[in-house]
Amino acid sequence: MTTDLQLTLGAFDRTLAPLCGGRPDRNGFLRLCCRCPFAARADGAVFCEEFGFPIRARAKYGLRGWREVRTAVLDRDGGVCAVCGGDTDLHVHHIDLDPTNDAPRNLIVLCGICHARVHTALRREGGVERVARMMAAARRQ
Incomplete structure (x- = not known):
């Protein structure tokens, strides 16, 4: 694959x-x-x-290639949200915020709630740094 x-x-x-x-x-x-x-x-x-x-x-x-990448990232991350460990309503988030960068190292699994929180934090002042720290901590676990 x-x-x-x-x-x-x-x-x-x-x-x-x-x-x-x-x-x-x-x-x-x-x-x-x-x-x-x-x-x-x-x-x-x-x-x-x-x-x-x-x-x-x-x-x-809708592309097969994206579905394969998404499935590989879900498998790699154990099918759970990297932040809260939830296993429902899972999304694949682009860490560098570039939706054209589909390299697996740039993708992380988040549940719908954590994904919304990430994007809300990004819109706030200082949000980028806060989200970067959170993503780094999630990747170490």
């Missing part, structure tokens, strides 16, 4: 047509955008350079 999302060489070849065939409106959940050579990744965002619109990070969550 793979632990990183892998792109084919065609995903980098801009001499080919966009994977949507020039019809982004037909691209259901934008699943093709995640593998398209015209998808530019920078600053935690993905942008379609061919048609000039942002690609939401949630578009990848």
Whole structure:
């Protein structure tokens, strides 16, 4: 099983047509955008350079590659929240807050409540440092 999302060489070849065939409106959940050579990744965002619109990070969550990464992270973390140890409503959180960085070392399992608390703390002053300390402590356990 793979632990990183892998792109084919065609995903980098801009001499080919966009994977949507020039019809982004037909691209259901934008699943093709995640593998398209015209998808530019920078600053935690993905942008379609061919048609000039942002690609939401949630578009990848239906992809088989993401499900495999998510399952591997859940297995690695024992299927429990790294903060409270809960085993229901589990989410996979991007530690560096970059939703395009799906390296397993950047992912941690959190329950829905702890995940919400992390993002609430991040919006507060000094939240980034506090969350970084909490994540570091959770990874040591």
